[in-house]
Amino acid sequence: MGLLVVGSIALDTVETPFDKIENALGGSSVYISLAASYFTSPVHLVGIVGEDFDEKYIQMLEDHGIDLDGLQIVPGGKTFRWGGKYHYDLNIRDTIFTELNVFENFNPVIPEKSRKSKFVMLGNIQPNLQLHVLDQLEEPQFVVTDTMNLWIETALEDLLKVLKRTNVLIINDSEARLLTNESNLIKAAKAIMGMGPEYLIIKKGEHGALLFGEDNIFSAPAYPLEDIFDPTGAGDTFAGGFIGYLDHVRDLNFENMKRAVVYGSAMASFAVEKFSTKGIEDLTRLQIHDRFIEFRELSRFDDAGKF
Numbered sequence: 001m002g003l004l005v006v007g008s009i010a011l012d013t014v015e016t017p018f019d020k021i022e023n024a025l026g027g028s029s030v031y032i033s034l035a036a037s038y039f040t041s042p043v044h045l046v047g048i049v050g051e052d053f054d055e056k057y058i059q060m061l062e063d064h065g066i067d068l069d070g071l072q073i074v075p076g077g078k079t080f081r082w083g084g085k086y087h088y089d090l091n092i093r094d095t096i097f098t099e100l101n102v103f104e105n106f107n108p109v110i111p112e113k114s115r116k117s118k119f120v121m122l123g124n125i126q127p128n129l130q131l132h133v134l135d136q137l138e139e140p141q142f143v144v145t146d147t148m149n150l151w152i153e154t155a156l157e158d159l160l161k162v163l164k165r166t167n168v169l170i171i172n173d174s175e176a177r178l179l180t181n182e183s184n185l186i187k188a189a190k191a192i193m194g195m196g197p198e199y200l201i202i203k204k205g206e207h208g209a210l211l212f213g214e215d216n217i218f219s220a221p222a223y224p225l226e227d228i229f230d231p232t233g234a235g236d237t238f239a240g241g242f243i244g245y246l247d248h249v250r251d252l253n254f255e256n257m258k259r260a261v262v263y264g265s266a267m268a269s270f271a272v273e274k275f276s277t278k279g280i281e282d283l284t285r286l287q288i289h290d291r292f293i294e295f296r297e298l299s300r301f302d303d304a305g306k307f
Protein backbone atom coordinates (compact mmCIF):
# COMPACT_ATOMS: atom_id res chain seq x y z
CA MET A 1 0.00 0.00 0.00
CA GLY A 2 2.05 2.97 1.25
CA LEU A 3 1.50 6.67 0.86
CA LEU A 4 0.38 7.98 -2.52
CA VAL A 5 1.62 11.43 -3.58
CA VAL A 6 0.48 13.21 -6.73
CA GLY A 7 1.61 16.66 -7.82
CA SER A 8 3.97 18.67 -9.96
CA ILE A 9 7.61 17.95 -10.70
CA ALA A 10 9.48 21.03 -11.78
CA LEU A 11 12.73 22.68 -12.65
CA ASP A 12 12.59 25.93 -10.72
CA THR A 13 14.35 29.23 -11.32
CA VAL A 14 14.27 31.08 -8.04
CA GLU A 15 15.56 34.52 -7.18
CA THR A 16 15.75 35.85 -3.64
CA PRO A 17 17.36 39.11 -2.46
CA PHE A 18 20.43 36.98 -1.67
CA ASP A 19 20.96 34.63 -4.59
CA LYS A 20 19.57 33.10 -7.76
CA ILE A 21 19.40 29.51 -8.92
CA GLU A 22 18.26 28.18 -12.30
CA ASN A 23 16.57 24.91 -13.23
CA ALA A 24 16.81 23.42 -9.77
CA LEU A 25 14.73 20.46 -8.70
CA GLY A 26 11.30 21.46 -7.40
CA GLY A 27 7.60 20.81 -7.73
CA SER A 28 4.99 19.99 -5.13
CA SER A 29 5.22 16.20 -5.33
CA VAL A 30 9.00 16.23 -5.02
CA TYR A 31 9.04 18.26 -1.81
CA ILE A 32 6.13 16.26 -0.39
CA SER A 33 7.63 12.85 -1.19
CA LEU A 34 11.09 13.71 0.10
CA ALA A 35 9.71 15.07 3.38
CA ALA A 36 7.37 12.10 3.85
CA SER A 37 10.14 9.60 3.10
CA TYR A 38 11.73 10.33 6.50
CA PHE A 39 8.60 9.02 8.24
CA THR A 40 7.07 6.29 6.12
CA SER A 41 7.77 3.82 3.34
CA PRO A 42 6.97 3.24 0.57
CA VAL A 43 6.04 6.63 -0.84
CA HIS A 44 4.55 6.25 -4.33
CA LEU A 45 5.13 9.36 -6.42
CA VAL A 46 2.91 9.98 -9.44
CA GLY A 47 4.04 12.80 -11.71
CA ILE A 48 5.35 13.71 -15.14
CA VAL A 49 8.69 14.92 -16.50
CA GLY A 50 10.35 15.32 -19.88
CA GLU A 51 13.43 13.64 -21.27
CA ASP A 52 15.50 16.56 -20.00
CA PHE A 53 14.91 15.53 -16.38
CA ASP A 54 18.32 14.69 -14.96
CA GLU A 55 18.91 11.06 -14.04
CA LYS A 56 20.65 12.22 -10.84
CA TYR A 57 17.30 13.50 -9.52
CA ILE A 58 15.67 10.13 -10.19
CA GLN A 59 18.54 8.45 -8.38
CA MET A 60 18.25 10.83 -5.42
CA LEU A 61 14.50 10.18 -5.09
CA GLU A 62 15.05 6.43 -5.32
CA ASP A 63 17.77 6.66 -2.69
CA HIS A 64 15.06 7.98 -0.38
CA GLY A 65 13.02 4.84 -1.01
CA ILE A 66 10.52 6.71 -3.19
CA ASP A 67 8.76 4.43 -5.65
CA LEU A 68 8.75 5.96 -9.14
CA ASP A 69 6.59 3.42 -10.99
CA GLY A 70 4.04 6.20 -11.41
CA LEU A 71 6.55 8.62 -12.93
CA GLN A 72 5.82 9.33 -16.59
CA ILE A 73 8.86 10.32 -18.65
CA VAL A 74 7.75 11.80 -21.97
CA PRO A 75 10.20 11.06 -24.81
CA GLY A 76 11.39 14.30 -26.37
CA GLY A 77 9.31 16.30 -23.88
CA LYS A 78 10.40 19.16 -21.63
CA THR A 79 9.84 19.19 -17.89
CA PHE A 80 7.53 21.78 -16.31
CA ARG A 81 9.43 24.95 -15.44
CA TRP A 82 8.50 27.60 -12.92
CA GLY A 83 10.22 30.86 -12.08
CA GLY A 84 9.63 32.89 -8.94
CA LYS A 85 11.12 35.98 -7.36
CA TYR A 86 10.94 36.76 -3.66
CA HIS A 87 10.77 40.28 -2.29
CA TYR A 88 12.86 41.55 0.58
CA ASP A 89 9.92 40.39 2.70
CA LEU A 90 10.25 36.71 1.84
CA ASN A 91 6.54 36.17 2.44
CA ILE A 92 5.88 37.97 -0.82
CA ARG A 93 6.60 36.13 -4.05
CA ASP A 94 5.90 36.92 -7.69
CA THR A 95 5.59 34.21 -10.29
CA ILE A 96 7.88 35.28 -13.11
CA PHE A 97 7.01 32.52 -15.57
CA THR A 98 5.23 29.19 -15.83
CA GLU A 99 6.18 26.89 -18.70
CA LEU A 100 3.83 23.95 -18.46
CA ASN A 101 5.51 21.78 -21.14
CA VAL A 102 4.68 18.09 -20.47
CA PHE A 103 2.64 19.10 -17.42
CA GLU A 104 0.02 20.61 -19.77
CA ASN A 105 -1.18 17.14 -20.80
CA PHE A 106 -0.61 15.41 -17.48
CA ASN A 107 -3.03 12.56 -16.99
CA PRO A 108 -2.15 11.04 -13.62
CA VAL A 109 -2.38 7.28 -13.97
CA ILE A 110 -2.14 5.48 -10.65
CA PRO A 111 -0.24 2.19 -10.99
CA GLU A 112 -2.36 -0.85 -10.11
CA LYS A 113 -0.45 -1.60 -6.91
CA SER A 114 -0.94 1.95 -5.57
CA ARG A 115 -4.70 2.02 -6.10
CA LYS A 116 -5.22 0.41 -2.73
CA SER A 117 -3.42 3.29 -0.96
CA LYS A 118 -5.30 4.47 2.10
CA PHE A 119 -3.29 7.64 2.71
CA VAL A 120 -3.25 10.05 -0.18
CA MET A 121 -1.62 13.45 -0.64
CA LEU A 122 -3.10 15.50 -3.46
CA GLY A 123 -0.42 18.09 -4.16
CA ASN A 124 -1.22 21.34 -5.86
CA ILE A 125 -2.50 20.46 -9.34
CA GLN A 126 -5.68 21.25 -11.26
CA PRO A 127 -8.69 20.13 -9.20
CA ASN A 128 -10.09 18.04 -12.08
CA LEU A 129 -6.87 16.02 -12.04
CA GLN A 130 -7.14 15.63 -8.26
CA LEU A 131 -10.66 14.24 -8.84
CA HIS A 132 -9.33 11.91 -11.52
CA VAL A 133 -6.78 10.56 -9.02
CA LEU A 134 -9.46 9.93 -6.39
CA ASP A 135 -11.64 8.16 -8.97
CA GLN A 136 -8.89 5.61 -9.59
CA LEU A 137 -8.46 4.65 -5.92
CA GLU A 138 -10.23 1.69 -4.36
CA GLU A 139 -10.93 2.98 -0.89
CA PRO A 140 -8.91 5.98 0.22
CA GLN A 141 -9.24 6.60 3.96
CA PHE A 142 -7.32 9.78 4.56
CA VAL A 143 -7.02 12.37 1.82
CA VAL A 144 -4.94 15.51 2.37
CA THR A 145 -5.35 18.22 -0.27
CA ASP A 146 -3.32 21.26 -1.19
CA THR A 147 -4.44 23.92 -3.64
CA MET A 148 -3.65 27.48 -4.66
CA ASN A 149 -5.30 30.82 -5.45
CA LEU A 150 -5.21 30.08 -9.20
CA TRP A 151 -7.63 27.14 -8.78
CA ILE A 152 -9.84 29.02 -6.33
CA GLU A 153 -10.22 31.71 -8.98
CA THR A 154 -10.49 29.56 -12.09
CA ALA A 155 -11.73 26.08 -11.11
CA LEU A 156 -13.87 26.58 -8.03
CA GLU A 157 -16.57 24.10 -9.03
CA ASP A 158 -14.13 21.19 -9.33
CA LEU A 159 -12.24 22.32 -6.24
CA LEU A 160 -15.45 22.17 -4.20
CA LYS A 161 -15.95 18.58 -5.43
CA VAL A 162 -12.43 17.73 -4.26
CA LEU A 163 -13.11 19.29 -0.86
CA LYS A 164 -16.14 17.04 -0.37
CA ARG A 165 -13.75 14.06 -0.65
CA THR A 166 -10.97 15.61 1.44
CA ASN A 167 -10.15 14.86 5.10
CA VAL A 168 -7.59 17.64 5.59
CA LEU A 169 -7.19 20.77 3.49
CA ILE A 170 -3.88 22.63 3.77
CA ILE A 171 -3.88 26.20 2.50
CA ASN A 172 -2.36 29.53 3.43
CA ASP A 173 -4.15 32.44 5.07
CA SER A 174 -4.72 34.48 1.91
CA GLU A 175 -6.14 31.42 0.12
CA ALA A 176 -8.49 30.76 3.04
CA ARG A 177 -9.76 34.33 2.79
CA LEU A 178 -10.11 34.09 -0.98
CA LEU A 179 -11.99 30.80 -0.80
CA THR A 180 -14.54 32.12 1.69
CA ASN A 181 -14.68 35.89 1.11
CA GLU A 182 -14.16 36.15 4.85
CA SER A 183 -11.34 38.18 6.39
CA ASN A 184 -11.49 36.62 9.86
CA LEU A 185 -9.55 33.35 9.77
CA ILE A 186 -11.64 31.65 12.46
CA LYS A 187 -14.83 32.35 10.54
CA ALA A 188 -13.11 31.38 7.29
CA ALA A 189 -12.05 28.07 8.87
CA LYS A 190 -15.63 27.31 9.91
CA ALA A 191 -16.86 28.07 6.42
CA ILE A 192 -14.22 25.83 4.81
CA MET A 193 -14.99 22.94 7.14
CA GLY A 194 -18.59 23.30 6.04
CA MET A 195 -17.35 22.51 2.52
CA GLY A 196 -16.22 18.99 3.46
CA PRO A 197 -12.84 18.68 5.22
CA GLU A 198 -12.86 17.36 8.81
CA TYR A 199 -9.65 19.23 9.51
CA LEU A 200 -8.14 22.37 8.12
CA ILE A 201 -4.61 23.68 8.33
CA ILE A 202 -4.00 27.33 7.63
CA LYS A 203 -0.34 28.18 7.07
CA LYS A 204 0.81 31.65 7.97
CA GLY A 205 4.39 31.67 6.67
CA GLU A 206 6.84 32.87 9.28
CA HIS A 207 3.98 33.05 11.80
CA GLY A 208 3.38 29.32 11.93
CA ALA A 209 0.26 27.28 11.27
CA LEU A 210 -3.22 26.76 12.71
CA LEU A 211 -4.89 23.37 12.86
CA PHE A 212 -8.68 23.33 13.10
CA GLY A 213 -10.69 20.28 14.15
CA GLU A 214 -14.41 20.11 14.79
CA ASP A 215 -14.11 21.52 18.32
CA ASN A 216 -10.38 22.18 18.65
CA ILE A 217 -7.79 24.64 17.48
CA PHE A 218 -4.05 24.13 17.74
CA SER A 219 -1.48 26.80 16.98
CA ALA A 220 2.08 25.83 16.01
CA PRO A 221 4.84 28.42 15.82
CA ALA A 222 7.27 28.68 12.95
CA TYR A 223 10.89 27.94 13.73
CA PRO A 224 12.76 31.21 14.37
CA LEU A 225 15.40 30.97 11.66
CA GLU A 226 17.88 33.78 11.15
CA ASP A 227 18.82 32.76 7.64
CA ILE A 228 16.13 31.78 5.19
CA PHE A 229 17.64 31.15 1.79
CA ASP A 230 14.72 29.86 -0.24
CA PRO A 231 11.12 29.63 0.95
CA THR A 232 10.12 27.66 -2.17
CA GLY A 233 8.49 24.37 -1.28
CA ALA A 234 8.02 25.19 2.40
CA GLY A 235 4.28 24.52 2.17
CA ASP A 236 4.73 21.25 0.28
CA THR A 237 7.45 20.10 2.66
CA PHE A 238 5.13 20.88 5.56
CA ALA A 239 2.43 18.76 3.94
CA GLY A 240 4.88 15.89 3.36
CA GLY A 241 6.04 15.84 6.96
CA PHE A 242 2.43 16.09 8.15
CA ILE A 243 1.01 13.19 6.15
CA GLY A 244 4.23 11.15 6.39
CA TYR A 245 4.05 11.19 10.16
CA LEU A 246 0.35 10.28 10.18
CA ASP A 247 0.90 7.45 7.70
CA HIS A 248 3.58 6.19 10.09
CA VAL A 249 1.39 6.26 13.23
CA ARG A 250 -1.93 5.45 11.49
CA ASP A 251 -3.94 6.77 14.41
CA LEU A 252 -5.80 9.96 13.62
CA ASN A 253 -6.55 11.34 17.06
CA PHE A 254 -6.15 15.08 17.62
CA GLU A 255 -2.90 14.71 19.63
CA ASN A 256 -1.31 12.91 16.69
CA MET A 257 -2.65 15.55 14.32
CA LYS A 258 -0.92 18.18 16.48
CA ARG A 259 2.35 16.24 16.44
CA ALA A 260 2.02 15.89 12.66
CA VAL A 261 1.67 19.67 12.34
CA VAL A 262 4.86 20.14 14.37
CA TYR A 263 6.75 17.53 12.33
CA GLY A 264 5.53 19.29 9.19
CA SER A 265 6.74 22.62 10.55
CA ALA A 266 10.10 21.10 11.48
CA MET A 267 10.57 19.69 7.97
CA ALA A 268 9.61 23.03 6.41
CA SER A 269 12.20 24.79 8.57
CA PHE A 270 14.92 22.53 7.14
CA ALA A 271 13.67 23.08 3.59
CA VAL A 272 14.02 26.87 3.66
CA GLU A 273 17.57 26.80 5.03
CA LYS A 274 18.98 25.81 1.64
CA PHE A 275 18.07 26.26 -2.01
CA SER A 276 15.76 23.89 -3.85
CA THR A 277 15.40 20.49 -2.14
CA LYS A 278 18.93 20.54 -0.69
CA GLY A 279 17.72 21.22 2.85
CA ILE A 280 15.72 17.98 3.00
CA GLU A 281 17.97 15.63 1.05
CA ASP A 282 20.39 14.58 3.77
CA LEU A 283 18.65 14.75 7.11
CA THR A 284 18.92 12.23 9.91
CA ARG A 285 16.05 11.09 12.11
CA LEU A 286 17.93 12.56 15.06
CA GLN A 287 18.09 16.02 13.47
CA ILE A 288 14.35 15.90 12.80
CA HIS A 289 13.59 14.72 16.30
CA ASP A 290 15.80 17.41 17.86
CA ARG A 291 14.03 20.12 15.93
CA PHE A 292 10.66 18.66 16.93
CA ILE A 293 11.72 19.00 20.57
CA GLU A 294 12.89 22.57 19.95
CA PHE A 295 9.41 23.37 18.69
CA ARG A 296 7.94 22.08 21.93
CA GLU A 297 10.24 24.30 23.94
CA LEU A 298 9.36 27.31 21.81
CA SER A 299 5.85 27.59 23.12
CA ARG A 300 5.91 25.60 26.35
CA PHE A 301 5.09 27.41 29.56
CA ASP A 302 3.98 26.21 32.93
CA ASP A 303 0.70 27.34 34.35
CA ALA A 304 1.83 27.55 37.99
CA GLY A 305 2.39 31.33 37.98
CA LYS A 306 0.02 33.24 40.27
CA PHE A 307 -2.31 35.79 38.76
Ligand code: AMP
Pocket: 008, 009, 010, 011, 012, 025, 026, 027, 028, 082, 098, 124, 125, 150, 231, 232, 233, 234, 235, 236, 237
Ligand atom coordinates in the same frame (compact mmCIF):
# COMPACT_ATOMS: atom_id res chain seq x y z
P1 AMP B 1 5.29 26.30 -2.49
O1 AMP B 1 6.47 27.20 -2.25
O2 AMP B 1 5.04 25.33 -1.37
O3 AMP B 1 4.08 27.07 -2.91
O4 AMP B 1 5.65 25.37 -3.73
C1 AMP B 1 6.45 25.80 -4.77
C2 AMP B 1 6.56 24.71 -5.83
O5 AMP B 1 5.31 24.64 -6.55
C3 AMP B 1 7.65 25.01 -6.83
O6 AMP B 1 8.65 24.00 -6.77
C4 AMP B 1 6.93 25.05 -8.18
O7 AMP B 1 7.61 24.32 -9.17
C5 AMP B 1 5.56 24.47 -7.92
N1 AMP B 1 4.52 25.18 -8.67
C6 AMP B 1 4.45 26.50 -8.97
N2 AMP B 1 3.34 26.79 -9.68
C7 AMP B 1 2.68 25.63 -9.86
C8 AMP B 1 1.45 25.24 -10.54
N3 AMP B 1 0.69 26.14 -11.20
N4 AMP B 1 1.09 23.95 -10.49
C9 AMP B 1 1.83 23.06 -9.82
N5 AMP B 1 2.99 23.34 -9.20
C10 AMP B 1 3.42 24.60 -9.20
